Amino acid sequence: MAEPEESSFIQHQSSMMPQQVPINDHIPVYFVPEDEVIENIDADDIANPYTCSIYSTDVYAYLKQLEVSHRPTPNxxxxxxxxxxxxxxxxxxxxxxxxxxxxxxxxxxxxxxxxxxxxxxxxxxxxxxxxxxxxxxxxxxxxxxxxxxxxxxxxxxxxxxxxxxxxxxxxxxxxxxxxxxxxxLRYTVGSPTPLTFLKRFAKASHADPTLGMLSRYMSEYSLMNYSLATNYLPSQIASSAIAHSRIIAGQTPWTATLQYYTGYSYQELADCMREMKVAVQKAPLLKTQTIYRKYASSKYLKAAITASKHI
CATH class of the missing domain: 1.10.472.10 (Cyclin-like)
Known part of the structure:
Protein backbone atom coordinates (compact mmCIF):
# COMPACT_ATOMS: atom_id res chain seq x y z
CA MET A 1 0.00 0.00 0.00
CA ALA A 2 1.35 3.43 -0.89
CA GLU A 3 2.27 5.90 1.82
CA PRO A 4 -0.47 8.50 2.36
CA GLU A 5 1.36 11.35 0.68
CA GLU A 6 1.10 9.37 -2.56
CA SER A 7 -2.68 8.94 -2.41
CA SER A 8 -5.08 10.83 -4.63
CA PHE A 9 -6.13 13.39 -2.04
CA ILE A 10 -3.23 13.72 0.40
CA GLN A 11 -0.88 16.63 -0.25
CA HIS A 12 1.69 17.34 2.44
CA GLN A 13 2.98 20.91 2.36
CA SER A 14 6.51 20.83 3.68
CA SER A 15 6.86 24.54 2.93
CA MET A 16 4.61 25.29 5.92
CA MET A 17 7.01 23.60 8.34
CA PRO A 18 9.01 26.05 10.50
CA GLN A 19 12.61 25.63 11.59
CA GLN A 20 13.54 23.19 14.34
CA VAL A 21 12.57 24.42 17.80
CA PRO A 22 13.79 23.23 21.21
CA ILE A 23 11.50 20.77 22.99
CA ASN A 24 10.56 21.49 26.61
CA ASP A 25 8.52 18.93 28.54
CA HIS A 26 8.37 20.86 31.82
CA ILE A 27 4.92 20.91 33.45
CA PRO A 28 4.21 23.71 35.98
CA VAL A 29 3.68 22.57 39.55
CA TYR A 30 0.28 23.50 40.95
CA PHE A 31 -1.91 22.41 43.86
CA VAL A 32 -5.62 23.20 44.04
CA PRO A 33 -6.41 25.01 47.33
CA GLU A 34 -8.16 22.68 49.76
CA ASP A 35 -10.83 25.24 50.58
CA GLU A 36 -11.70 26.06 46.94
CA VAL A 37 -15.46 25.77 46.33
CA ILE A 38 -16.77 23.18 43.86
CA GLU A 39 -19.35 24.67 41.50
CA ASN A 40 -22.50 22.91 40.34
CA ILE A 41 -22.07 23.28 36.58
CA ASP A 42 -25.56 21.88 35.93
CA ALA A 43 -27.42 24.30 38.18
CA ASP A 44 -28.49 26.60 35.34
CA ASP A 45 -29.76 23.68 33.23
CA ILE A 46 -32.11 22.02 35.69
CA ALA A 47 -35.19 23.47 33.96
CA ASN A 48 -33.89 22.72 30.44
CA PRO A 49 -35.44 19.45 29.22
CA TYR A 50 -32.92 19.16 26.37
CA THR A 51 -29.85 18.90 28.61
CA CYS A 52 -31.22 16.14 30.91
CA SER A 53 -28.85 17.57 33.50
CA ILE A 54 -30.26 15.47 36.32
CA TYR A 55 -28.73 12.44 34.60
CA SER A 56 -25.38 14.00 33.71
CA THR A 57 -23.44 12.65 36.68
CA ASP A 58 -24.70 9.11 36.12
CA VAL A 59 -24.11 9.29 32.36
CA TYR A 60 -20.48 10.33 32.71
CA ALA A 61 -19.86 7.79 35.47
CA TYR A 62 -21.07 5.14 33.01
CA LEU A 63 -18.88 6.57 30.24
CA LYS A 64 -15.90 6.32 32.59
CA GLN A 65 -16.62 2.59 32.91
CA LEU A 66 -16.99 2.16 29.16
CA GLU A 67 -13.71 3.89 28.34
CA VAL A 68 -11.90 1.28 30.44
CA SER A 69 -13.69 -1.76 29.03
CA HIS A 70 -13.52 -0.52 25.41
CA ARG A 71 -10.02 0.92 25.37
CA PRO A 72 -7.43 -0.37 22.88
CA THR A 73 -4.72 -2.61 24.27
CA PRO A 74 -1.77 -0.46 25.41
CA ASN A 75 1.24 -0.95 23.13
CA LEU A 185 -15.43 -5.84 18.15
CA ARG A 186 -18.72 -7.66 18.75
CA TYR A 187 -20.60 -4.73 17.21
CA THR A 188 -19.65 -2.41 20.08
CA VAL A 189 -19.15 0.64 17.89
CA GLY A 190 -20.03 3.30 20.44
CA SER A 191 -17.06 3.97 22.68
CA PRO A 192 -16.13 7.15 24.58
CA THR A 193 -13.48 9.31 22.90
CA PRO A 194 -11.61 12.37 24.18
CA LEU A 195 -14.22 14.54 22.49
CA THR A 196 -16.97 12.82 24.50
CA PHE A 197 -15.42 14.03 27.73
CA LEU A 198 -14.09 17.32 26.41
CA LYS A 199 -17.61 18.68 25.99
CA ARG A 200 -18.28 18.14 29.69
CA PHE A 201 -14.88 19.23 30.97
CA ALA A 202 -14.91 22.42 28.89
CA LYS A 203 -18.17 23.34 30.60
CA ALA A 204 -16.56 22.74 34.00
CA SER A 205 -13.71 25.02 32.95
CA HIS A 206 -16.02 27.82 31.74
CA ALA A 207 -14.13 27.61 28.45
CA ASP A 208 -14.47 30.49 26.02
CA PRO A 209 -14.17 29.82 22.25
CA THR A 210 -10.38 30.21 22.31
CA LEU A 211 -9.81 27.85 25.21
CA GLY A 212 -12.36 25.43 23.79
CA MET A 213 -10.62 25.35 20.40
CA LEU A 214 -7.19 24.93 21.95
CA SER A 215 -8.33 21.95 23.99
CA ARG A 216 -10.10 20.42 21.02
CA TYR A 217 -6.99 20.74 18.86
CA MET A 218 -4.75 19.15 21.46
CA SER A 219 -7.22 16.32 22.06
CA GLU A 220 -7.51 15.63 18.34
CA TYR A 221 -3.80 15.92 17.66
CA SER A 222 -3.04 13.55 20.54
CA LEU A 223 -4.74 10.79 18.55
CA MET A 224 -1.83 11.04 16.08
CA ASN A 225 0.54 9.98 18.84
CA TYR A 226 0.58 6.21 19.37
CA SER A 227 1.69 6.40 23.01
CA LEU A 228 -0.92 8.98 23.98
CA ALA A 229 -3.75 7.24 22.14
CA THR A 230 -3.11 3.80 23.63
CA ASN A 231 -1.55 4.39 27.05
CA TYR A 232 -4.01 6.99 28.34
CA LEU A 233 -7.77 6.92 28.69
CA PRO A 234 -9.87 9.36 26.62
CA SER A 235 -10.87 11.22 29.79
CA GLN A 236 -7.20 11.67 30.69
CA ILE A 237 -6.43 13.10 27.26
CA ALA A 238 -9.38 15.49 27.44
CA SER A 239 -8.43 16.60 30.98
CA SER A 240 -4.79 17.16 30.00
CA ALA A 241 -5.87 19.21 26.98
CA ILE A 242 -8.03 21.41 29.21
CA ALA A 243 -5.16 21.91 31.68
CA HIS A 244 -2.72 22.88 28.91
CA SER A 245 -5.26 25.26 27.40
CA ARG A 246 -5.76 26.99 30.73
CA ILE A 247 -2.00 27.42 31.14
CA ILE A 248 -1.71 28.91 27.64
CA ALA A 249 -4.61 31.26 28.44
CA GLY A 250 -2.85 32.47 31.60
CA GLN A 251 -5.30 30.80 33.99
CA THR A 252 -4.62 28.48 36.90
CA PRO A 253 -3.96 25.00 35.48
CA TRP A 254 -6.66 23.27 37.53
CA THR A 255 -9.61 23.96 39.80
CA ALA A 256 -11.56 22.11 42.45
CA THR A 257 -14.51 22.02 40.04
CA LEU A 258 -12.43 20.40 37.30
CA GLN A 259 -10.97 17.93 39.77
CA TYR A 260 -14.46 16.93 40.85
CA TYR A 261 -15.99 16.55 37.38
CA THR A 262 -13.00 14.96 35.65
CA GLY A 263 -12.11 12.67 38.52
CA TYR A 264 -8.41 13.57 38.23
CA SER A 265 -6.15 15.70 40.34
CA TYR A 266 -3.69 17.92 38.50
CA GLN A 267 -0.81 15.73 39.70
CA GLU A 268 -2.43 12.61 38.22
CA LEU A 269 -2.36 14.22 34.78
CA ALA A 270 1.36 15.06 34.83
CA ASP A 271 2.58 12.15 32.67
CA CYS A 272 -0.13 12.59 30.05
CA MET A 273 0.39 16.35 29.99
CA ARG A 274 4.13 15.92 29.53
CA GLU A 275 3.72 13.60 26.53
CA MET A 276 1.03 15.83 25.06
CA LYS A 277 3.23 18.90 25.38
CA VAL A 278 6.08 17.24 23.48
CA ALA A 279 3.70 15.97 20.78
CA VAL A 280 2.15 19.42 20.27
CA GLN A 281 5.55 21.09 20.12
CA LYS A 282 6.66 18.66 17.41
CA ALA A 283 3.45 18.99 15.40
CA PRO A 284 4.71 21.66 12.95
CA LEU A 285 7.87 19.62 12.27
CA LEU A 286 6.33 16.34 11.14
CA LYS A 287 5.12 15.16 7.73
CA THR A 288 1.73 14.24 9.19
CA GLN A 289 0.37 17.77 8.89
CA THR A 290 -3.38 17.41 8.26
CA ILE A 291 -4.68 18.10 11.77
CA TYR A 292 -2.08 20.80 12.38
CA ARG A 293 -2.92 22.59 9.12
CA LYS A 294 -6.64 22.39 9.82
CA TYR A 295 -6.34 24.00 13.24
CA ALA A 296 -3.81 26.54 11.96
CA SER A 297 -6.57 28.15 9.87
CA SER A 298 -8.64 31.16 10.92
CA LYS A 299 -11.77 28.99 10.99
CA TYR A 300 -10.28 27.18 13.97
CA LEU A 301 -8.89 30.38 15.55
CA LYS A 302 -5.34 29.35 14.62
CA ALA A 303 -5.32 27.10 17.69
CA ALA A 304 -2.50 24.93 16.37
CA ILE A 305 -0.16 27.88 15.94
CA THR A 306 -1.01 29.27 19.39
CA ALA A 307 -0.53 25.90 21.04
CA SER A 308 2.81 25.17 19.36
CA LYS A 309 4.21 28.60 20.29
CA HIS A 310 2.98 28.91 23.86
CA ILE A 311 2.60 25.41 25.31
Missing part, protein backbone atom coordinates in the same frame (compact mmCIF):
# COMPACT_ATOMS: atom_id res chain seq x y z
CA UNK A 76 -0.77 -3.23 20.86
CA UNK A 77 1.71 -2.74 18.00
CA UNK A 78 4.04 -5.13 19.79
CA UNK A 79 1.68 -7.83 18.50
CA UNK A 80 1.55 -6.35 14.99
CA UNK A 81 4.89 -7.42 13.44
CA UNK A 82 4.01 -5.86 10.07
CA UNK A 83 3.13 -2.40 11.47
CA UNK A 84 4.80 0.33 13.50
CA UNK A 85 3.95 3.68 15.09
CA UNK A 86 5.02 5.59 11.97
CA UNK A 87 2.61 3.62 9.76
CA UNK A 88 -0.17 4.18 12.28
CA UNK A 89 0.51 7.94 12.31
CA UNK A 90 0.25 8.07 8.51
CA UNK A 91 -3.05 6.15 8.66
CA UNK A 92 -4.50 8.58 11.20
CA UNK A 93 -3.30 11.56 9.16
CA UNK A 94 -4.87 9.93 6.10
CA UNK A 95 -8.19 9.51 7.91
CA UNK A 96 -8.12 13.12 9.07
CA UNK A 97 -7.55 14.28 5.50
CA UNK A 98 -10.37 12.07 4.20
CA UNK A 99 -12.68 13.45 6.89
CA UNK A 100 -11.80 17.03 6.00
CA UNK A 101 -11.97 16.44 2.24
CA UNK A 102 -15.44 14.92 2.45
CA UNK A 103 -16.59 17.74 4.73
CA UNK A 104 -15.50 20.27 2.12
CA UNK A 105 -17.01 18.33 -0.77
CA UNK A 106 -20.51 17.79 0.58
CA UNK A 107 -22.90 20.49 1.73
CA UNK A 108 -23.09 19.19 5.30
CA UNK A 109 -19.76 18.86 7.14
CA UNK A 110 -19.06 15.55 8.83
CA UNK A 111 -19.24 15.53 12.60
CA UNK A 112 -15.99 15.79 14.55
CA UNK A 113 -17.17 12.71 16.47
CA UNK A 114 -16.92 10.72 13.23
CA UNK A 115 -13.16 11.18 13.04
CA UNK A 116 -12.66 10.43 16.74
CA UNK A 117 -14.83 7.30 16.50
CA UNK A 118 -13.07 6.02 13.38
CA UNK A 119 -9.68 6.31 15.09
CA UNK A 120 -11.02 4.58 18.19
CA UNK A 121 -12.34 1.72 16.04
CA UNK A 122 -9.02 1.48 14.21
CA UNK A 123 -6.99 1.13 17.41
CA UNK A 124 -9.44 -1.27 19.00
CA UNK A 125 -9.52 -3.47 15.89
CA UNK A 126 -5.73 -3.63 15.63
CA UNK A 127 -5.66 -4.60 19.30
CA UNK A 128 -7.44 -7.87 18.56
CA UNK A 129 -6.45 -8.81 15.00
CA UNK A 130 -3.13 -8.92 13.21
CA UNK A 131 -3.24 -7.47 9.72
CA UNK A 132 -0.69 -7.66 6.89
CA UNK A 133 1.54 -4.79 5.89
CA UNK A 134 -0.61 -3.87 2.88
CA UNK A 135 -3.94 -3.69 4.79
CA UNK A 136 -3.78 -0.80 7.33
CA UNK A 137 -5.37 1.76 4.99
CA UNK A 138 -8.08 -0.70 4.04
CA UNK A 139 -8.80 -1.22 7.75
CA UNK A 140 -8.71 2.54 8.32
CA UNK A 141 -11.24 3.40 5.62
CA UNK A 142 -13.51 0.55 6.75
CA UNK A 143 -13.42 1.95 10.30
CA UNK A 144 -14.25 5.35 8.82
CA UNK A 145 -17.24 3.87 6.97
CA UNK A 146 -18.55 2.29 10.17
CA UNK A 147 -18.06 5.55 12.08
CA UNK A 148 -20.00 7.56 9.49
CA UNK A 149 -22.89 5.11 9.69
CA UNK A 150 -22.86 5.41 13.48
CA UNK A 151 -22.42 9.18 13.84
CA UNK A 152 -23.91 10.79 10.72
CA UNK A 153 -27.48 11.26 9.53
CA UNK A 154 -26.29 10.97 5.93
CA UNK A 155 -23.11 9.04 5.31
CA UNK A 156 -21.01 8.54 2.17
CA UNK A 157 -21.39 5.32 0.23
CA UNK A 158 -18.49 2.96 -0.39
CA UNK A 159 -18.34 4.16 -4.00
CA UNK A 160 -18.06 7.77 -2.82
CA UNK A 161 -15.24 6.85 -0.46
CA UNK A 162 -13.41 5.04 -3.24
CA UNK A 163 -13.67 8.14 -5.40
CA UNK A 164 -11.35 9.88 -2.94
CA UNK A 165 -9.26 6.86 -2.01
CA UNK A 166 -9.18 4.53 -5.03
CA UNK A 167 -5.98 2.73 -4.03
CA UNK A 168 -7.17 1.14 -0.77
CA UNK A 169 -8.99 -1.74 -2.46
CA UNK A 170 -12.28 -2.65 -4.09
CA UNK A 171 -15.80 -2.22 -2.80
CA UNK A 172 -15.85 -5.90 -1.90
CA UNK A 173 -12.58 -5.52 0.03
CA UNK A 174 -14.02 -2.69 2.13
CA UNK A 175 -17.27 -4.52 2.88
CA UNK A 176 -15.37 -7.68 3.82
CA UNK A 177 -13.09 -5.73 6.15
CA UNK A 178 -16.14 -3.97 7.63
CA UNK A 179 -17.57 -7.39 8.56
CA UNK A 180 -14.27 -8.43 10.15
CA UNK A 181 -14.13 -5.26 12.25
CA UNK A 182 -17.71 -5.46 13.47
CA UNK A 183 -17.38 -9.15 14.27
CA UNK A 184 -14.07 -8.78 16.13
Missing amino acids: YLQKQPQLNARTRAYCIDWLADLHRTLSRTYQASLQADTLFTSISLFDRFLSVRQIPQDKPYLAAISCFLIATKFEETYYPSVNQLLRFAPKVGTKEDILKMERFILSD
Whole structure:
Protein backbone atom coordinates (compact mmCIF):
# COMPACT_ATOMS: atom_id res chain seq x y z
CA MET A 1 0.00 0.00 0.00
CA ALA A 2 1.35 3.43 -0.89
CA GLU A 3 2.27 5.90 1.82
CA PRO A 4 -0.47 8.50 2.36
CA GLU A 5 1.36 11.35 0.68
CA GLU A 6 1.10 9.37 -2.56
CA SER A 7 -2.68 8.94 -2.41
CA SER A 8 -5.08 10.83 -4.63
CA PHE A 9 -6.13 13.39 -2.04
CA ILE A 10 -3.23 13.72 0.40
CA GLN A 11 -0.88 16.63 -0.25
CA HIS A 12 1.69 17.34 2.44
CA GLN A 13 2.98 20.91 2.36
CA SER A 14 6.51 20.83 3.68
CA SER A 15 6.86 24.54 2.93
CA MET A 16 4.61 25.29 5.92
CA MET A 17 7.01 23.60 8.34
CA PRO A 18 9.01 26.05 10.50
CA GLN A 19 12.61 25.63 11.59
CA GLN A 20 13.54 23.19 14.34
CA VAL A 21 12.57 24.42 17.80
CA PRO A 22 13.79 23.23 21.21
CA ILE A 23 11.50 20.77 22.99
CA ASN A 24 10.56 21.49 26.61
CA ASP A 25 8.52 18.93 28.54
CA HIS A 26 8.37 20.86 31.82
CA ILE A 27 4.92 20.91 33.45
CA PRO A 28 4.21 23.71 35.98
CA VAL A 29 3.68 22.57 39.55
CA TYR A 30 0.28 23.50 40.95
CA PHE A 31 -1.91 22.41 43.86
CA VAL A 32 -5.62 23.20 44.04
CA PRO A 33 -6.41 25.01 47.33
CA GLU A 34 -8.16 22.68 49.76
CA ASP A 35 -10.83 25.24 50.58
CA GLU A 36 -11.70 26.06 46.94
CA VAL A 37 -15.46 25.77 46.33
CA ILE A 38 -16.77 23.18 43.86
CA GLU A 39 -19.35 24.67 41.50
CA ASN A 40 -22.50 22.91 40.34
CA ILE A 41 -22.07 23.28 36.58
CA ASP A 42 -25.56 21.88 35.93
CA ALA A 43 -27.42 24.30 38.18
CA ASP A 44 -28.49 26.60 35.34
CA ASP A 45 -29.76 23.68 33.23
CA ILE A 46 -32.11 22.02 35.69
CA ALA A 47 -35.19 23.47 33.96
CA ASN A 48 -33.89 22.72 30.44
CA PRO A 49 -35.44 19.45 29.22
CA TYR A 50 -32.92 19.16 26.37
CA THR A 51 -29.85 18.90 28.61
CA CYS A 52 -31.22 16.14 30.91
CA SER A 53 -28.85 17.57 33.50
CA ILE A 54 -30.26 15.47 36.32
CA TYR A 55 -28.73 12.44 34.60
CA SER A 56 -25.38 14.00 33.71
CA THR A 57 -23.44 12.65 36.68
CA ASP A 58 -24.70 9.11 36.12
CA VAL A 59 -24.11 9.29 32.36
CA TYR A 60 -20.48 10.33 32.71
CA ALA A 61 -19.86 7.79 35.47
CA TYR A 62 -21.07 5.14 33.01
CA LEU A 63 -18.88 6.57 30.24
CA LYS A 64 -15.90 6.32 32.59
CA GLN A 65 -16.62 2.59 32.91
CA LEU A 66 -16.99 2.16 29.16
CA GLU A 67 -13.71 3.89 28.34
CA VAL A 68 -11.90 1.28 30.44
CA SER A 69 -13.69 -1.76 29.03
CA HIS A 70 -13.52 -0.52 25.41
CA ARG A 71 -10.02 0.92 25.37
CA PRO A 72 -7.43 -0.37 22.88
CA THR A 73 -4.72 -2.61 24.27
CA PRO A 74 -1.77 -0.46 25.41
CA ASN A 75 1.24 -0.95 23.13
CA TYR A 76 -0.77 -3.23 20.86
CA LEU A 77 1.71 -2.74 18.00
CA GLN A 78 4.04 -5.13 19.79
CA LYS A 79 1.68 -7.83 18.50
CA GLN A 80 1.55 -6.35 14.99
CA PRO A 81 4.89 -7.42 13.44
CA GLN A 82 4.01 -5.86 10.07
CA LEU A 83 3.13 -2.40 11.47
CA ASN A 84 4.80 0.33 13.50
CA ALA A 85 3.95 3.68 15.09
CA ARG A 86 5.02 5.59 11.97
CA THR A 87 2.61 3.62 9.76
CA ARG A 88 -0.17 4.18 12.28
CA ALA A 89 0.51 7.94 12.31
CA TYR A 90 0.25 8.07 8.51
CA CYS A 91 -3.05 6.15 8.66
CA ILE A 92 -4.50 8.58 11.20
CA ASP A 93 -3.30 11.56 9.16
CA TRP A 94 -4.87 9.93 6.10
CA LEU A 95 -8.19 9.51 7.91
CA ALA A 96 -8.12 13.12 9.07
CA ASP A 97 -7.55 14.28 5.50
CA LEU A 98 -10.37 12.07 4.20
CA HIS A 99 -12.68 13.45 6.89
CA ARG A 100 -11.80 17.03 6.00
CA THR A 101 -11.97 16.44 2.24
CA LEU A 102 -15.44 14.92 2.45
CA SER A 103 -16.59 17.74 4.73
CA ARG A 104 -15.50 20.27 2.12
CA THR A 105 -17.01 18.33 -0.77
CA TYR A 106 -20.51 17.79 0.58
CA GLN A 107 -22.90 20.49 1.73
CA ALA A 108 -23.09 19.19 5.30
CA SER A 109 -19.76 18.86 7.14
CA LEU A 110 -19.06 15.55 8.83
CA GLN A 111 -19.24 15.53 12.60
CA ALA A 112 -15.99 15.79 14.55
CA ASP A 113 -17.17 12.71 16.47
CA THR A 114 -16.92 10.72 13.23
CA LEU A 115 -13.16 11.18 13.04
CA PHE A 116 -12.66 10.43 16.74
CA THR A 117 -14.83 7.30 16.50
CA SER A 118 -13.07 6.02 13.38
CA ILE A 119 -9.68 6.31 15.09
CA SER A 120 -11.02 4.58 18.19
CA LEU A 121 -12.34 1.72 16.04
CA PHE A 122 -9.02 1.48 14.21
CA ASP A 123 -6.99 1.13 17.41
CA ARG A 124 -9.44 -1.27 19.00
CA PHE A 125 -9.52 -3.47 15.89
CA LEU A 126 -5.73 -3.63 15.63
CA SER A 127 -5.66 -4.60 19.30
CA VAL A 128 -7.44 -7.87 18.56
CA ARG A 129 -6.45 -8.81 15.00
CA GLN A 130 -3.13 -8.92 13.21
CA ILE A 131 -3.24 -7.47 9.72
CA PRO A 132 -0.69 -7.66 6.89
CA GLN A 133 1.54 -4.79 5.89
CA ASP A 134 -0.61 -3.87 2.88
CA LYS A 135 -3.94 -3.69 4.79
CA PRO A 136 -3.78 -0.80 7.33
CA TYR A 137 -5.37 1.76 4.99
CA LEU A 138 -8.08 -0.70 4.04
CA ALA A 139 -8.80 -1.22 7.75
CA ALA A 140 -8.71 2.54 8.32
CA ILE A 141 -11.24 3.40 5.62
CA SER A 142 -13.51 0.55 6.75
CA CYS A 143 -13.42 1.95 10.30
CA PHE A 144 -14.25 5.35 8.82
CA LEU A 145 -17.24 3.87 6.97
CA ILE A 146 -18.55 2.29 10.17
CA ALA A 147 -18.06 5.55 12.08
CA THR A 148 -20.00 7.56 9.49
CA LYS A 149 -22.89 5.11 9.69
CA PHE A 150 -22.86 5.41 13.48
CA GLU A 151 -22.42 9.18 13.84
CA GLU A 152 -23.91 10.79 10.72
CA THR A 153 -27.48 11.26 9.53
CA TYR A 154 -26.29 10.97 5.93
CA TYR A 155 -23.11 9.04 5.31
CA PRO A 156 -21.01 8.54 2.17
CA SER A 157 -21.39 5.32 0.23
CA VAL A 158 -18.49 2.96 -0.39
CA ASN A 159 -18.34 4.16 -4.00
CA GLN A 160 -18.06 7.77 -2.82
CA LEU A 161 -15.24 6.85 -0.46
CA LEU A 162 -13.41 5.04 -3.24
CA ARG A 163 -13.67 8.14 -5.40
CA PHE A 164 -11.35 9.88 -2.94
CA ALA A 165 -9.26 6.86 -2.01
CA PRO A 166 -9.18 4.53 -5.03
CA LYS A 167 -5.98 2.73 -4.03
CA VAL A 168 -7.17 1.14 -0.77
CA GLY A 169 -8.99 -1.74 -2.46
CA THR A 170 -12.28 -2.65 -4.09
CA LYS A 171 -15.80 -2.22 -2.80
CA GLU A 172 -15.85 -5.90 -1.90
CA ASP A 173 -12.58 -5.52 0.03
CA ILE A 174 -14.02 -2.69 2.13
CA LEU A 175 -17.27 -4.52 2.88
CA LYS A 176 -15.37 -7.68 3.82
CA MET A 177 -13.09 -5.73 6.15
CA GLU A 178 -16.14 -3.97 7.63
CA ARG A 179 -17.57 -7.39 8.56
CA PHE A 180 -14.27 -8.43 10.15
CA ILE A 181 -14.13 -5.26 12.25
CA LEU A 182 -17.71 -5.46 13.47
CA SER A 183 -17.38 -9.15 14.27
CA ASP A 184 -14.07 -8.78 16.13
CA LEU A 185 -15.43 -5.84 18.15
CA ARG A 186 -18.72 -7.66 18.75
CA TYR A 187 -20.60 -4.73 17.21
CA THR A 188 -19.65 -2.41 20.08
CA VAL A 189 -19.15 0.64 17.89
CA GLY A 190 -20.03 3.30 20.44
CA SER A 191 -17.06 3.97 22.68
CA PRO A 192 -16.13 7.15 24.58
CA THR A 193 -13.48 9.31 22.90
CA PRO A 194 -11.61 12.37 24.18
CA LEU A 195 -14.22 14.54 22.49
CA THR A 196 -16.97 12.82 24.50
CA PHE A 197 -15.42 14.03 27.73
CA LEU A 198 -14.09 17.32 26.41
CA LYS A 199 -17.61 18.68 25.99
CA ARG A 200 -18.28 18.14 29.69
CA PHE A 201 -14.88 19.23 30.97
CA ALA A 202 -14.91 22.42 28.89
CA LYS A 203 -18.17 23.34 30.60
CA ALA A 204 -16.56 22.74 34.00
CA SER A 205 -13.71 25.02 32.95
CA HIS A 206 -16.02 27.82 31.74
CA ALA A 207 -14.13 27.61 28.45
CA ASP A 208 -14.47 30.49 26.02
CA PRO A 209 -14.17 29.82 22.25
CA THR A 210 -10.38 30.21 22.31
CA LEU A 211 -9.81 27.85 25.21
CA GLY A 212 -12.36 25.43 23.79
CA MET A 213 -10.62 25.35 20.40
CA LEU A 214 -7.19 24.93 21.95
CA SER A 215 -8.33 21.95 23.99
CA ARG A 216 -10.10 20.42 21.02
CA TYR A 217 -6.99 20.74 18.86
CA MET A 218 -4.75 19.15 21.46
CA SER A 219 -7.22 16.32 22.06
CA GLU A 220 -7.51 15.63 18.34
CA TYR A 221 -3.80 15.92 17.66
CA SER A 222 -3.04 13.55 20.54
CA LEU A 223 -4.74 10.79 18.55
CA MET A 224 -1.83 11.04 16.08
CA ASN A 225 0.54 9.98 18.84
CA TYR A 226 0.58 6.21 19.37
CA SER A 227 1.69 6.40 23.01
CA LEU A 228 -0.92 8.98 23.98
CA ALA A 229 -3.75 7.24 22.14
CA THR A 230 -3.11 3.80 23.63
CA ASN A 231 -1.55 4.39 27.05
CA TYR A 232 -4.01 6.99 28.34
CA LEU A 233 -7.77 6.92 28.69
CA PRO A 234 -9.87 9.36 26.62
CA SER A 235 -10.87 11.22 29.79
CA GLN A 236 -7.20 11.67 30.69
CA ILE A 237 -6.43 13.10 27.26
CA ALA A 238 -9.38 15.49 27.44
CA SER A 239 -8.43 16.60 30.98
CA SER A 240 -4.79 17.16 30.00
CA ALA A 241 -5.87 19.21 26.98
CA ILE A 242 -8.03 21.41 29.21
CA ALA A 243 -5.16 21.91 31.68
CA HIS A 244 -2.72 22.88 28.91
CA SER A 245 -5.26 25.26 27.40
CA ARG A 246 -5.76 26.99 30.73
CA ILE A 247 -2.00 27.42 31.14
CA ILE A 248 -1.71 28.91 27.64
CA ALA A 249 -4.61 31.26 28.44
CA GLY A 250 -2.85 32.47 31.60
CA GLN A 251 -5.30 30.80 33.99
CA THR A 252 -4.62 28.48 36.90
CA PRO A 253 -3.96 25.00 35.48
CA TRP A 254 -6.66 23.27 37.53
CA THR A 255 -9.61 23.96 39.80
CA ALA A 256 -11.56 22.11 42.45
CA THR A 257 -14.51 22.02 40.04
CA LEU A 258 -12.43 20.40 37.30
CA GLN A 259 -10.97 17.93 39.77
CA TYR A 260 -14.46 16.93 40.85
CA TYR A 261 -15.99 16.55 37.38
CA THR A 262 -13.00 14.96 35.65
CA GLY A 263 -12.11 12.67 38.52
CA TYR A 264 -8.41 13.57 38.23
CA SER A 265 -6.15 15.70 40.34
CA TYR A 266 -3.69 17.92 38.50
CA GLN A 267 -0.81 15.73 39.70
CA GLU A 268 -2.43 12.61 38.22
CA LEU A 269 -2.36 14.22 34.78
CA ALA A 270 1.36 15.06 34.83
CA ASP A 271 2.58 12.15 32.67
CA CYS A 272 -0.13 12.59 30.05
CA MET A 273 0.39 16.35 29.99
CA ARG A 274 4.13 15.92 29.53
CA GLU A 275 3.72 13.60 26.53
CA MET A 276 1.03 15.83 25.06
CA LYS A 277 3.23 18.90 25.38
CA VAL A 278 6.08 17.24 23.48
CA ALA A 279 3.70 15.97 20.78
CA VAL A 280 2.15 19.42 20.27
CA GLN A 281 5.55 21.09 20.12
CA LYS A 282 6.66 18.66 17.41
CA ALA A 283 3.45 18.99 15.40
CA PRO A 284 4.71 21.66 12.95
CA LEU A 285 7.87 19.62 12.27
CA LEU A 286 6.33 16.34 11.14
CA LYS A 287 5.12 15.16 7.73
CA THR A 288 1.73 14.24 9.19
CA GLN A 289 0.37 17.77 8.89
CA THR A 290 -3.38 17.41 8.26
CA ILE A 291 -4.68 18.10 11.77
CA TYR A 292 -2.08 20.80 12.38
CA ARG A 293 -2.92 22.59 9.12
CA LYS A 294 -6.64 22.39 9.82
CA TYR A 295 -6.34 24.00 13.24
CA ALA A 296 -3.81 26.54 11.96
CA SER A 297 -6.57 28.15 9.87
CA SER A 298 -8.64 31.16 10.92
CA LYS A 299 -11.77 28.99 10.99
CA TYR A 300 -10.28 27.18 13.97
CA LEU A 301 -8.89 30.38 15.55
CA LYS A 302 -5.34 29.35 14.62
CA ALA A 303 -5.32 27.10 17.69
CA ALA A 304 -2.50 24.93 16.37
CA ILE A 305 -0.16 27.88 15.94
CA THR A 306 -1.01 29.27 19.39
CA ALA A 307 -0.53 25.90 21.04
CA SER A 308 2.81 25.17 19.36
CA LYS A 309 4.21 28.60 20.29
CA HIS A 310 2.98 28.91 23.86
CA ILE A 311 2.60 25.41 25.31
